[in-house]
Amino acid sequence: MRHKKHITAVDIRSFSAGANLFFNIFLALFAISCLVPFIFIIIISLTKETDLTIFGYQFWPKHFSITSYQYLSKFGSQVVRSLGVTIFVTVIGTIMNTMFSATYAYAISRNEFRYRRFFTMFALVSMLFAPGMIPTYLVVTQMLNLRDNVWALILPMAFGVYNVLIMRTFYKTQVPDAIVESARIDGAGDLRIFAQIVVPLAVPGIATISLFTALGYWNDWMNALLYINNDNLVPLQYLLVRIQNNMDALVKSASQSAQLGAAAAQIPTEGTRMAMVVIATLPIALTYPFFQKYFVKGMTIGGVKG
Amino acid sequence: MDEVTTTVAQVHPLARKKKNSFFGHLWENRVFLLLVAPGALFLILFFYIPVLANIVAFKNFSYSDNGFIASLMQSPWNGIDNFKFFFQSSDFWLVVRNTVGYNMTFLLLNFFFAIFFAVIMSQLRNRKLLKVYQTSMLFPYFLSWAILAYFVLAFLSPDKGILNHIITGMGGKAIDWYNDPTWWPLIIIILGVWKGIGYNSILYFATIMGIDPAYYDAAMIDGANKWQQIKHIVLPHILPVATLMLILNIGGIFRSDFGLFYLIPRQSPSLINITQTFDTYIYRALSQTNNIGMATAAGLLQSIVGTILLLIANWIVRKAEPDSALF
Numbered sequence A: 001m002r003h004k005k006h007i008t009a010v011d012i013r014s015f016s017a018g019a020n021l022f023f024n025i026f027l028a029l030f031a032i033s034c035l036v037p038f039i040f041i042i043i044i045s046l047t048k049e050t051d052l053t054i055f056g057y058q059f060w061p062k063h064f065s066i067t068s069y070q071y072l073s074k075f076g077s078q079v080v081r082s083l084g085v086t087i088f089v090t091v092i093g094t095i096m097n098t099m100f101s102a103t104y105a106y107a108i109s110r111n112e113f114r115y116r117r118f119f120t121m122f123a124l125v126s127m128l129f130a131p132g133m134i135p136t137y138l139v140v141t142q143m144l145n146l147r148d149n150v151w152a153l154i155l156p157m158a159f160g161v162y163n164v165l166i167m168r169t170f171y172k173t174q175v176p177d178a179i180v181e182s183a184r185i186d187g188a189g190d191l192r193i194f195a196q197i198v199v200p201l202a203v204p205g206i207a208t209i210s211l212f213t214a215l216g217y218w219n220d221w222m223n224a225l226l227y228i229n230n231d232n233l234v235p236l237q238y239l240l241v242r243i244q245n246n247m248d249a250l251v252k253s254a255s256q257s258a259q260l261g262a263a264a265a266q267i268p269t270e271g272t273r274m275a276m277v278v279i280a281t282l283p284i285a286l287t288y289p290f291f292q293k294y295f296v297k298g299m300t301i302g303g304v305k306g
Numbered sequence B: 001m002d003e004v005t006t007t008v009a010q011v012h013p014l015a016r017k018k019k020n021s022f023f024g025h026l027w028e029n030r031v032f033l034l035l036v037a038p039g040a041l042f043l044i045l046f047f048y049i050p051v052l053a054n055i056v057a058f059k060n061f062s063y064s065d066n067g068f069i070a071s072l073m074q075s076p077w078n079g080i081d082n083f084k085f086f087f088q089s090s091d092f093w094l095v096v097r098n099t100v101g102y103n104m105t106f107l108l109l110n111f112f113f114a115i116f117f118a119v120i121m122s123q124l125r126n127r128k129l130l131k132v133y134q135t136s137m138l139f140p141y142f143l144s145w146a147i148l149a150y151f152v153l154a155f156l157s158p159d160k161g162i163l164n165h166i167i168t169g170m171g172g173k174a175i176d177w178y179n180d181p182t183w184w185p186l187i188i189i190i191l192g193v194w195k196g197i198g199y200n201s202i203l204y205f206a207t208i209m210g211i212d213p214a215y216y217d218a219a220m221i222d223g224a225n226k227w228q229q230i231k232h233i234v235l236p237h238i239l240p241v242a243t244l245m246l247i248l249n250i251g252g253i254f255r256s257d258f259g260l261f262y263l264i265p266r267q268s269p270s271l272i273n274i275t276q277t278f279d280t281y282i283y284r285a286l287s288q289t290n291n292i293g294m295a296t297a298a299g300l301l302q303s304i305v306g307t308i309l310l311l312i313a314n315w316i317v318r319k320a321e322p323d324s325a326l327f
Helices: A002-013 A017-045 A049-055 A067-075 A077-109 A116-128 A134-143 A151-158 A161-174 A177-185 A190-201 A201-218 A222-229 A237-253 A259-267 A270-302 B001-012 B013-017 B022-028 B030-058 B068-074 B083-087 B091-124 B129-137 B144-157 B160-169 B183-207 B213-221 B226-251 B256-261 B269-275 B278-289 B292-320
Strands: none
Touching: A002 B213, A017 A270, A017 B091, A017 B144, A017 B183, A049 A270, A067 A259, A067 A270, A077 A151, A077 A201, A077 A237, A077 A270, A116 A161, A116 B292, A134 A151, A134 A222, A134 A237, A134 A270, A134 B068, A134 B144, A134 B183, A134 B278, A134 B292, A151 A201, A151 B030, A151 B269, A161 A270, A161 B269, A177 B226, A177 B292, A190 A201, A190 A259, A190 B030, A201 A270, A201 B144, A222 A237, A237 A270, A237 B213, A259 B030, A259 B278, A270 B144, A270 B183, B001 B213, B022 B030, B022 B160, B030 B068, B030 B083, B030 B292, B083 B091, B083 B292, B091 B129, B091 B183, B091 B269, B129 B183, B144 B160, B144 B256, B183 B226, B183 B269, B226 B292, B256 B278, B278 B292
């Protein structure tokens, strides 16, 4: 009976067969447009360098080659180094942000916390007004002295008010008050209640915010643009920005041959560049379809006010 | 409620003794205070102090060797000179025109396409295919502009790009994409909408899927066709979410996606006029001219206008439809 009802509900919502086909084709084309550029980049990275020079970028090149990837391990030191920086920053940053946001959210979600309203406002105000790029830059470089310091890539994103809101909603809907109260009656302290009872119940929420945060750290190049000059601390995304800038500088100063040599030495070949783009994209492309459920949950929970 | 208070008092015997003093309350809440401490410290360092540091907008700022506070104290006040300088520069109108123009376009197109995509996705018959579409459409949203800049280059590179291959292949004349501003407003808009559509449509999609099927049943009995169902059932249901989005977007009308405007045009001088927005202008003022005071003034203006617009939009919505307001 229930099964039958479910089927009618889907039918009512659905298009007629003709419209269904039309919109399927439409959506399929759009979906392909979202994937094709990346596939194209993979093909370019696997194209023989001479083919790239002669024919440019092609969807189906005459000669395939993996020299770009072999070259990466030689040009390597910088790419490997940058990959290391990115992984370090992503791991440490995600742990910090998730911990700090989850604990903050728990405190302001508990009615028995006397300063709950104050700390809720204290965080929410920051969503109403942006402090601005320059004042933040001055604080990080002048007051905290984090220029050319790996913490300049971590600390500016080590807490997220949006994550706090997601977690607060999560605690309120997924962690029954009765469980917390009964644990308290049994004599458990607030810290123990949080660590042993609340956190296990909130795992889906924690997964959601940590995925968002990890993505943010992995994709960040802005903080590196502002604070990092030292080659050893350049994350992968900013390395891509830098190579692009060097290429552009090369085009602009084509007449000044003295600079040409120095800039050209910094620039890997076409295929190698695209191989680096593939390496920066692949971890996201391979993992996000599995975590998509959590992402979608986070996106829709964040939209709920409360 | 009374029961709760007594249990708390039993667990924290100290709390009873110092019940009414300020420090007693602090002690009673020590665990919660410990839990908020890292976040609160972050907010102080990366929100409240930078907000205060906006006074640089009213100063002729120069660095001092004795640290940040000394720089702030020793830089002389210059009233609203920084703002005047910004208003009087030829960049001001350019930046406002570009930022507001692109944002209005994004606002309208995102609205239209997000709702359009959400509606058609909710009506598809094959759920498995739907999942594939949604997953693909979210892909660009998860990538940075640093990566997407290379994707774009693969298409637009003047000598190697696929677009010029196609154009010359069909007997046309190759376009020097990065030096020809003609197409750039379109390129920027397509990329912005394309990257965000997967994300923007999800919220609407979730709302539509939450609509009680009984509404459709009733509409069918009344003989409503598909379009009438969408118009009279779906659209009214997503109105609150759409309103919320509108408020947020209006608050962001002076903001721009820095990566889109800074990395995608590859800083080509011929494209500056058509891609300069508040954020790129502020960054360039910092990195090229080092005019800290003026750059801060531009940023402060951006923030204040954004906050005021957000509050006004929210106020209007609250008057008309209290449930749809942001706060």
